[in-house]
Amino acid sequence: MTGAERRAQLKAQLSTSTSPISATMFAKQFGVSRQTIVGDISLLRANGVQIVATLRGYQVEDSTSPTAVLVCRHFPNDTADEMQRIIQAGGVIKDVAIEHPLYGQLRGELEIGTLGDLKLFLARVQQHQGHLLSELTDGLHTHTIAYDTPTQLAAIKTSLKAAGYLYQS
CATH class of the missing domain: 1.10.10.10 (Winged helix-like DNA-binding domain superfamily/Winged helix DNA-binding domain)
Structure with a gap:
């Protein structure tokens, strides 16, 4: 072949x-x-x-769902809670991105849409002693979030805001 x-x-x-x-x-x-x-x-x-x-x-790639880019900021130990809030409100975390002073935008594909995906991601971070991209930018990062309805997006934003993760200057 x-x-x-x-x-x-x-x-x-x-x-x-x-x-x-x-x-x-x-x-x-x-x-x-x-x-x-x-x-x-x-x-x-x-x-x-x-x-x-x-x-x-x-x-x-499933390009049928609408997406939104959300700016977030938190400490590394809040990562699981942030992602769980997005998933439980019906979102899929497509990626994470930061603005690096030397390389410009750095982006990592995630495609985390279930609690099982989240557990797998967190296990791999621990297994590889990985560092989050947001650690390079004092916790500031963006996520592209896929969602099905405007109500889901509103719930995601409300939950992130309530936890103090949604970045607002």
């Missing part, structure tokens, strides 16, 4: 899948390395396929 044929199959599977598929699963399926799959995904993205990386694997 050629690389182009493999990428066509990757695209087809991702387009029809209802759940994320990991690079490791694809690597086993196609008999190639995980890094080869990561490269294939990069090439598909470069050709305009909207693929996002989630904690559970790759999926085609």
